[in-house]
Amino acid sequence: MIKVAIVGGTGYTGVELLRILATHPQVKVTAITSRSLKGTPVAELFPSLRGHYDLAFCEPNVEQLASCDLVFFATPHGVAQAQVPALIERGVRVVDLSADFRLKDIPSWEAWYGQQHAAPALAKEAVYGLPEVNRADIAAAQLVACPGCYPTAIQLGWIPLVEAGVVEPSELIASAASGASGAGRQAKTDLILAENSDNFRAYSAAGHRHLPEIEQGLRNIQPLGANPVKVTFVPHLLPMVRGIHATLFAKTSSSASLSPSELQMLFEQRYKDEPFVDVLPAGSHPQTRSVRGTNMCRISVMQPQDRDTLVVMSVIDNLAKGASAQAVQNMNIMFGLTETLGLESPALLP
Amino acid sequence: MIKVAIVGGTGYTGVELLRILATHPQVKVTAITSRSLKGTPVAELFPSLRGHYDLAFCEPNVEQLASCDLVFFATPHGVAQAQVPALIERGVRVVDLSADFRLKDIPSWEAWYGQQHAAPALAKEAVYGLPEVNRADIAAAQLVACPGCYPTAIQLGWIPLVEAGVVEPSELIASAASGASGAGRQAKTDLILAENSDNFRAYSAAGHRHLPEIEQGLRNIQPLGANPVKVTFVPHLLPMVRGIHATLFAKTSSSASLSPSELQMLFEQRYKDEPFVDVLPAGSHPQTRSVRGTNMCRISVMQPQDRDTLVVMSVIDNLAKGASAQAVQNMNIMFGLTETLGLESPALLP
Amino acid sequence: MIKVAIVGGTGYTGVELLRILATHPQVKVTAITSRSLKGTPVAELFPSLRGHYDLAFCEPNVEQLASCDLVFFATPHGVAQAQVPALIERGVRVVDLSADFRLKDIPSWEAWYGQQHAAPALAKEAVYGLPEVNRADIAAAQLVACPGCYPTAIQLGWIPLVEAGVVEPSELIASAASGASGAGRQAKTDLILAENSDNFRAYSAAGHRHLPEIEQGLRNIQPLGANPVKVTFVPHLLPMVRGIHATLFAKTSSSASLSPSELQMLFEQRYKDEPFVDVLPAGSHPQTRSVRGTNMCRISVMQPQDRDTLVVMSVIDNLAKGASAQAVQNMNIMFGLTETLGLESPALLP
Amino acid sequence: MIKVAIVGGTGYTGVELLRILATHPQVKVTAITSRSLKGTPVAELFPSLRGHYDLAFCEPNVEQLASCDLVFFATPHGVAQAQVPALIERGVRVVDLSADFRLKDIPSWEAWYGQQHAAPALAKEAVYGLPEVNRADIAAAQLVACPGCYPTAIQLGWIPLVEAGVVEPSELIASAASGASGAGRQAKTDLILAENSDNFRAYSAAGHRHLPEIEQGLRNIQPLGANPVKVTFVPHLLPMVRGIHATLFAKTSSSASLSPSELQMLFEQRYKDEPFVDVLPAGSHPQTRSVRGTNMCRISVMQPQDRDTLVVMSVIDNLAKGASAQAVQNMNIMFGLTETLGLESPALLP
Structure with missing residues (x-):
């Protein structure tokens, strides 16, 4: 034990x-x-x-x-x-x-x-504890810095595209929304139910602390010589408790041209051995409730109207894969346990 | 297996x-x-x-x-x-x-x-599958009728009082509220979010199908010679997904006179060996989220203003202890397994 | 002006x-x-x-x-x-x-x-500002004490029965629920969305400050010689912003025996000249959203199973008829304006 | 009349x-x-x-x-x-x-x-009934086509930028979210509360019917010779009843260079005579509840990190400015009434 x-x-x-x-x-x-x-x-x-x-x-x-x-x-x-x-x-x-x-x-x-x-x-x-990128280093680490909630959802959504160098890295756009538990258990008027239920708003659009973390993580996996990743990131507060949904926009590189099935394949291949990243079938839209209480990240990718802008949708539970469950995943890796131990239950749906 | x-x-x-x-x-x-x-x-x-x-x-x-x-x-x-x-x-x-x-x-x-x-x-x-009453019969049963959601919450709340004969059984009043999942996964206008969010209402106040089940269950445990249980039962629809909260009112029998600590003790004793009924400390109010996704029932009992009307509050997850988790509890009992097997996880809170 | x-x-x-x-x-x-x-x-x-x-x-x-x-x-x-x-x-x-x-x-x-x-x-x-009881005194008053939210919903629900002396006044039971705006715009952990959304709970069941106000108001309208009103009152917190729903239980007096249509008529007659009390057709259940943002109180009355316990359901908007709109209604009366002035808009539904 | x-x-x-x-x-x-x-x-x-x-x-x-x-x-x-x-x-x-x-x-x-x-x-x-663009034509029209909810929020957010030609029109990105009333009062399983409360998801990301309406409207106001507007539009379903929030991204044209105060001024000037468009002070984030039940559109504009991507946030009530209140605004214009008649009440907040 x-x-x-x-x-x-x-x-x-x-x-x-x-x-x-x-x-x-x-x-x-x-x-x-x-x-x-x-x-x-x-x-x-x-x-x-x-x-x-x-x-x-x-x-x-x-x-x-x-x-x-x-x-x-x-x-x-x-x-x-x-x-x-x-x-x-x-x-x-x-x-x-x-x-x-x-x-x-x-x-x-x-x-x-x-x-x-x-x-x-x-x-x-410290080792940045995103197992899908740093698994080996985590296993050997004494100190793991567990990623933030938005950075987890957003990086997992963009990793296949940025690693492969198929999108313009300096023009990435992330519109993401979090359940109110992301703001913590704090006594603030801004967080009370009467101020937030039946309401939706962005916050920190001019600059959120998770921005440098997202950019650092994605820059670390870029191909040599690529323009450095720059992200425009707008977080929003959802009138609900748990869940992050990231809607990610990226412009295809002029050099890259992927068919829809190649795009889908790129994601499926990148995550085929990952126990906690689930690439949905083409055409699907992930729902936050499908990961509620679990360490899963579910991802879809689309190319609307066959235009140059790709859309990736990524969902996690902000308190689970976005915090505590990912921390346990890191612990399992650090101690040589089965990575999924204690993290096997399906999401609570409905 | x-x-x-x-x-x-x-x-x-x-x-x-x-x-x-x-x-x-x-x-x-x-x-x-x-x-x-x-x-x-x-x-x-x-x-x-x-x-x-x-x-x-x-x-x-x-x-x-x-x-x-x-x-x-x-x-x-x-x-x-x-x-x-x-x-x-x-x-x-x-x-x-x-x-x-x-x-x-x-x-x-x-x-x-x-x-x-x-x-x-x-x-x-058929054996009525409320383990807190019929455990032995369930173990031997071939066919178990799993209780309804309201009847589970309401019976567990009243059992200590009705069994002990300390309240007037013909004047029981139950005001209970359920999350919308209790109405099932049905395509009905009455159930859509836009009709129910930020809204609260009673329904079937003139008579709900769970009423005869509640009365049957409570009559089965009454002391000999007692007036038969009669319940006034008003269910309500909550703007949320999971959870039942039953607020139960009962008039103390003229013959019975329990002190607050005796009242608390009556409940604690009745359920002291029950793995899935939790009597909260005196003065507490149970919350539905404290049992979300679990087979637990949490109960409080009070005697406001030291008057004749007792108040019991009982919460369950309508889909769990109110349906599927209780069904698994019954299965565990029927097959001689540890009763809590597969039902050990704490509630998802927040 | x-x-x-x-x-x-x-x-x-x-x-x-x-x-x-x-x-x-x-x-x-x-x-x-x-x-x-x-x-x-x-x-x-x-x-x-x-x-x-x-x-x-x-x-x-x-x-x-x-x-x-x-x-x-x-x-x-x-x-x-x-x-x-x-x-x-x-x-x-x-x-x-x-x-x-x-x-x-x-x-x-x-x-x-x-x-x-x-x-x-x-x-x-001070004159207690419930126009349905004290209209004349309000018109002449210099100081009006506007009723609380629960007391407004609960008194309006019981007034016809208590005034007529057709229920046992010492055994009244009120199970009521309020939207979170009832707790005010306060920075308290207990009020944040992450603690209350998808959750339901009672509070202050052992005694809420609105209890003496309810009892005072109802005692003032009792027939001479009646047992004084006693109320068991359990308030609950709803995962929504606005609205109070009171579910009221009263035992018919042994002397009184009303048919369903007489019961309905008792309510309709009592409120037939009231611009802000709406008695719903027999068999209806009022919804909080039907009064959202308005000064209306909507009420239904039933006698389930033809037994001795009457059920009254009463809804208001806690911030409107439960506070500010009723304050404006009082102002209109005090200044001799049309009582409904500025209060004519229908509820925001959905 | x-x-x-x-x-x-x-x-x-x-x-x-x-x-x-x-x-x-x-x-x-x-x-x-x-x-x-x-x-x-x-x-x-x-x-x-x-x-x-x-x-x-x-x-x-x-x-x-x-x-x-x-x-x-x-x-x-x-x-x-x-x-x-x-x-x-x-x-x-x-x-x-x-x-x-x-x-x-x-x-x-x-x-x-x-x-x-x-x-x-x-x-x-037919005249397209967006008064902020077509007021004169509406006044003379026999048939007005009232805009869709998303198109209203999104066009009003982008009009100042697109009219002025200061952003690259072929790379516009809209991430928008609507309350569930936007889907109408329909009996569909996908719309029931138990499927949508405490949940968030995109839908129709591959192509939504409001896309051609948005592009048509914005192309009509572009400067001569500009690249035609192309929009990537991802709608989302919010776990709430009313409100649309559009988060809009646009890349500054290489030729245009606006300071933050010029950007703010551009919006304030464009809408200074509009009774139903409110440009918030610099640095603000609009909230959907601030327009609940009203014909208002509230807008903020930002340039995060002084980079090339502008962010506009625009909120309306999907049933009001996004449908019925805008229809009344159109009626007022058509019949020569004061444009704000019947539309003066502030939003219901909280």
């Missing part, structure tokens, strides 16, 4: 980790931390966990965390970079669900997050 | 059975029937099942069904009573999720459902 | 008043106060009001308020009782949408609201 | 017309037709209209319709083209809310709608 701790267990990525790990056959959760709720039973905050966990929230304690095989950080940005170094020194493996170790360009991180980075060297060593 | 078939797999109780059984370690689903979608892969209708089932819908065939250890009927009322007798004769065990075998009083069934019953003798032999 | 000010304009009852008054032909809104947003244009906080109001929020100022013909208080409880006395002295008329002046029993108010009442004498003078 | 009839009154555009016209001071609705519901009172189908209309649905009758000043067609495509010619001959004015007369290119109409056009000559004469 892998001994696991979760730092920052009161948010949605924390409770989602607990939900998934409750039936994982190789994991035992030994500690869940929260300074503010110290002493409160986990099942009191999250009644869905009654009968599954006897643990109470505890204060983070390096000794206790260091006694675990793996520590998940499900904390706001800025927390992990302060606490992870001490754990890394003691040989503990870490999967960080926050944004702290995702960007290699530290000045960029500091600009987007508005604070100095506390562990820049570690950020360079 | 238990060989299982599902008759009527295109509705919500069908897809919910498939979701649960996909990870059940002792079950293999060998056939899913649908006349109208014969030949269509199950995963084409329900994209959430892609990668989990290779089966296509097939026409119901007695030989094939008879080769199974267990057949689930997830059909509209009237279907099972026509097809089940042939399977019973051949020794197959059956769990019927429809209303066909729930009522012992055949004239009452015929009055509420507006048709003649095709297998009245079998209805009398 | 009636010169009007609104104290506390940043909440939902404030913006609803502004929405209604924007097209009221006899009203000019001259001031909207908010200490925290002083100087912010109203249309910046509520983009729906762009083009309708040039006003900015201002600090409350007695001189300015005293120059108005009418001041609406759309404030949290405790605010109006501190500020209203100065206005009353100067002869300004006031409609208070908060709970401050609703209860005549000051100790009860103080117990339920947990603070000392600052203007008990004024509370006794 | 203008005598008005509505052909096809049982759908959402029909009931929305009735809602708006109920308080329009210059209109009297004299007939509402429906073959299937002939004789049913309108207020029985739509309880929101109780007390507002005494009419019952009647069969369409040319004599009766011809006695009106104006006939609105709120019918499925194919109906108006069969019935309108007889009315036009008799001098009646017509506003058609369906797609029948929107496209000038008849072969294109026939290809997209899969049937022969019954009145091609009339289609050429």
Whole structure:
């Protein structure tokens, strides 16, 4: 059994980790931390966990965390970079669900997050935990930076096109929408149901923190000599709880000319061995509910009107493949377990 | 491995059975029937099942069904009573999720459902599949009539009070509300999102088909000599997908006088060995999302203002404990498996 | 033109008043106060009001308020009782949408609201603004206490039965549900969409502040010598924005025996001259969306199974007839205007 | 008073017309037709209209319709083209809310709608009812083709850029999302709440019928010699009732170079005299609820990261400015009334 701790267990990525790990056959959760709720039973905050966990929230304690095989950080940005170094020194493996170790360009991180980075060297060593790109490195990593929710959905949608160099990389456009759980379990007027139900809006269209992560990830897989990836990214808030839908637009390169079946084949081939990426039959539209509660990403690709603009649609559950389930996938890879262990249940539909 | 078939797999109780059984370690689903979608892969209708089932819908065939250890009927009322007798004769065990075998009083069934019953003798032999009442009989049963969704939530809420004879049984009042999946996967204008989102309404207040089932179940557990249970039952349609919340009112018997802690104890004692009934701490209000996708029923009991009217609140997932998960619980009991097998995952929250 | 000010304009009852008054032909809104947003244009906080109001929020100022013909208080409880006395002295008329002046029993108010009442004498003078009961007094009133949302829906549902003395008044049961706007525009984790969408739960079942208001109102209309009204009241939170649905249960008095048509007639007669109470045809179920954005209350009454328990269903828009539209109805009455002025639009359906 | 009839009154555009016209001071609705519901009172189908209309649905009758000043067609495509010619001959004015007369290119109409056009000559004469482009022609028109919902939101968003020739017209990209009422009041499994709540998906990404209408409208306003407009258009279905949000992407022309304030000014100038188009302050994101139930379109424009791709966000209520309110705006123009008459109420928020 892998001994696991979760730092920052009161948010949605924390409770989602607990939900998934409750039936994982190789994991035992030994500690869940929260300074503010110290002493409160986990099942009191999250009644869905009654009968599954006897643990109470505890204060983070390096000794206790260091006694675990793996520590998940499900904390706001800025927390992990302060606490992870001490754990890394003691040989503990870490999967960080926050944004702290995702960007290699530290000045960029500091600009987007508005604070100095506390562990820049570690950020360079961290492996970006997108298994569909970095599986081997993840297996060997001590510190994995689990991708953001939008970046997961968007990168998985564009990877086949960008890797193959068949679209113009400097003119990528992503219109994506997330369920409200993506904003976290925060007491903000902007997030209350009466403000958001029966409503739809974009936000951060002028610049969202996930943009540099998306561009970094896609640039890493471009063919040599390609124009660097540039993305226009507009996120939207959906009046629902879970799910991300990314609608991606890319212009075919003048040199490339793919028939519809070649386009479909390009995606199917790229993901044929991936347990958690499902390329839908040609002509399909993926639905967010088809992945609710699961680690799956479902993708469709189309070329409307046979024109130059390709459309890719990609859906994930923002809390699952977009956060906690992907973190468990990373853990499975790091510990040499079957990659799908604990992640086998179909989506909750309807 | 238990060989299982599902008759009527295109509705919500069908897809919910498939979701649960996909990870059940002792079950293999060998056939899913649908006349109208014969030949269509199950995963084409329900994209959430892609990668989990290779089966296509097939026409119901007695030989094939008879080769199974267990057949689930997830059909509209009237279907099972026509097809089940042939399977019973051949020794197959059956769990019927429809209303066909729930009522012992055949004239009452015929009055509420507006048709003649095709297998009245079998209805009398069928065991009512509420494990919290009939566990031993279920274990020995060949035919189990799985309870309705409202009757499950409502009976579990009242059982401790009615069994103990501490409330006036002829004046029970149930105000209950269900997510829209309770109405099934039907093409009706009344069910479309634009008619129901941001809307709430009662329906069938003058008489709902689940009423005689609720009264039958509660009368069966009354103390000798008690006035027979009579229930006023008003169901409501919630602008959401899954979940039933029953708010139950009962007047304390003039002879009975329970203190708040005795009341709480009565419920805790009654369900202390039940894996799927969770009595919440005094003062709590159960939430439907706390049981989403699970076989749990969570219950609270209160005595507002120390007056004579007790309030019980009971929540279940209408498709899970209210239908398919309870059907699997019945199957586990019938085949001597651990009762919780395949039903261990916590609820999807948020 | 009636010169009007609104104290506390940043909440939902404030913006609803502004929405209604924007097209009221006899009203000019001259001031909207908010200490925290002083100087912010109203249309910046509520983009729906762009083009309708040039006003900015201002600090409350007695001189300015005293120059108005009418001041609406759309404030949290405790605010109006501190500020209203100065206005009353100067002869300004006031409609208070908060709970401050609703209860005549000051100790009860103080117990339920947990603070000392600052203007008990004024509370006794205030007229309870339910026009269907107190129209004449409202016309003459200087201070009107606008009813709460649940009390409006529930009293209107029971008034015909309680006035006529045909039900047992000490065993009334109300199961009611409200859209999330009823909880106000507050930054609370419990109110965010991710916690409430696809979820349903009761709250304050042990005792809600609207209970004494409901009981006070109904006791005032009871026949002489009747047992005093006692209500068991369980409110619930709906995953939607606007609307209250009250499902009311009452036991017929042993002496009274009404046929279904007499029951229907009792309601139709009671409300035949009321412009904002609509008794639906026998057998109907009212829907909250049928009154969305309007001052209407729609009501149905039934006697299920011809048993002793009557069921009344009553719907209003919690922000409209449950607050701001009813406040405007009161204003119209106080100033001798046509009672329906500015309140004529049909509901927004779908 | 203008005598008005509505052909096809049982759908959402029909009931929305009735809602708006109920308080329009210059209109009297004299007939509402429906073959299937002939004789049913309108207020029985739509309880929101109780007390507002005494009419019952009647069969369409040319004599009766011809006695009106104006006939609105709120019918499925194919109906108006069969019935309108007889009315036009008799001098009646017509506003058609369906797609029948929107496209000038008849072969294109026939290809997209899969049937022969019954009145091609009339289609050429019809005026496209987007007042912000065709106000003068509408005033003089006998037959107005009211724009589709997506085309209204999308054209209004792009008009300033396309008219000014500052973006590359052949690479326009529209990612738009609609509330479920856009699909109409139809009994389809795909539309039921249990299939769509807590879900988001694109549809018709390979080609939607509104595409040729959008391209036609924008081509009509292009500067001479520009590359013809080509649009990639992906519509999505939102889990809510009303509202369209269009997120529009356009590449700046190599020749044009606008500063952020010039860009903002371009939009503000274009719409400064338009009563129903509201350009939000720079940096804002429009919300669908800010226009709920109104004829407003609210628009924002941004240039993220100062790159070459402009982002425009445009919101309308699909049933109001996207259908019935715009039809009333057209009527007001046709009859020389104040253009905003009957359309003055602010949006219902929350």
